[in-house]
Amino acid sequence: MTVLMEAVLKTAFPFIVFSAAILAAFGGVLMIVAYTVLAERKGLGWMQGRVGPNRVGPWGLFQPFADLLKFILKEDLVPDKSTKFVYFLAPLVAITCALIPMVLYPFGPRIADPLGWLVPYVADWPTVGPAVSWIAEQAINMPLTIARIDVGVLFILSITSVGVFGIALAGWSSNSKYSLMGGLRSSAQMISYELAMGASIIGVVMLAGTLDLNGIIEAQIRSPFKWFIIPQFIAFVVFLISAFAETNRVPFDLPEAETELVAGFHTEYSALKFALFFMAEYVNMFTVSVLCVTLFLGGWYVPGLGKILEPGSIPYALVSHLAFIGKICFFLFLYIWIRGTLPRFRFDQLMNFGWKFLLPLGIANIIFTILIVYFLNS
């Protein structure tokens, strides 16, 4: 019986670990996203000489939960003439495509022996002792990434490109002219800026020699520059601008330009379905920030930390992880800052800027990088 139990537990162990890791990442990312919304409202309030939300909890800190409760309890209106199936499908597509890249986030470095300190305490216990030592053995060299795949960067790009469907279908199925205009604008915009974004990533991939996100961070640690923002500054600028356009944020928020299109593609959505679109937008902001930090700012790597703390130890991993989150929070703040600063583009300006300025700049950067890599290697 115990042998069978042991076999079953050992088979189920990876599933349990992966489920726990995904749940932890999901909870963490959604908490950060929820508080990004609050930070945005507060920050915009300060920039515009207002107070921002300050009623729910001390300093308005429970506002995200109040918002969530409101979204759940509100009446869910479905337009009479909408295409029902597609109308329900669209928010699901949007939120799914926003959440899937989470499994690839490089949250931190490997931990050499995360549970080794626990084993001596429980060694004498009858069944728990061997179980803990077995788990500790499995956890040696534990990566702080849920899935490490060979084509990480491409995977994230491909999933976000499928996310366009959520917006386009929402615009079409609502059967409203504002929604349709918003959906069309956003698909055109995302297709255009995806090219510039891809072009800006190629330079980094050439310098790193891999598409794996953790591999790119390791390549940055090995390189003399430590952070790829130094040799790839043009690519960084192109990436940052197209990231703003990809996530439909100010100054590229034409799909939901409220002065002309009411609320764009989600005009006809209410209650929890609207909340899903809203969440998808902020999770996409988080994903793009993760990509930006990983490709250009060394991910979790802090220069000089290896001399203070031993690489592979738990404190090192913890500080690196906090550095990673901190860098992401800087980019999330940048989104808010720019929203409080810049006006919106006109649609033709947006298209001209994407196709006639950003894309050629990205391609010029590729050629420049090819030449540098070629002469460095020869």
Place this chain on the structure above:
Amino acid sequence: MASDVLFYIFAGFAIMCAVSMVYHKNPLYSAISLVGVFIALSCLYVTLAAPFIAVVQILIYAGAIMVLVVFVIMLLNLDEDRRENRLGYLYAVGGGLGLILLAQTFFIFYAVMRAPQQAVNTAETAGKTLSIGQAMYTEYLLPVEIVGVMLLMAIIGGVVMSRRLNQEQIETVVEAEMNLRNQQEEKDDFRIAF
């Protein structure tokens, strides 16, 4: 074992989506079904240890081409398809081609079953980006170059086709554009004066 189960799940999903793509009368539903087929296919590629192909399948087919198709359907606001009686002979053509395809499938199945079992290359790098890139730029360099030139020709051809104007047409287009701009400027002048 697990990969067998996954194969049947994804293959079943792909076939379901393909059937719904053919049978839906609303072109947008057909397009969505086609996206489902592509996603199921890319999942199959993942189970076959070819992550690069899987990701490229989604990135190019689902993310770029189908977005354009959906875009066009949304722009044109197409009606539902109606049955066309005058194209009855197409049923015969389609049925014949389908039979040929089925025969081919059975032949390939038969040939694979008859072929001697070879050891599969289970090296870690098989199907990964590095090995695909190396194969493309050493062994298959000429086909890659030919495809590149053909795609470039297609792009240039598309631009030329959409811009084919003779001298008179160009003059009329330019004149209309200049008139429009002048009107706009007059309007702006009026606004400023006002």
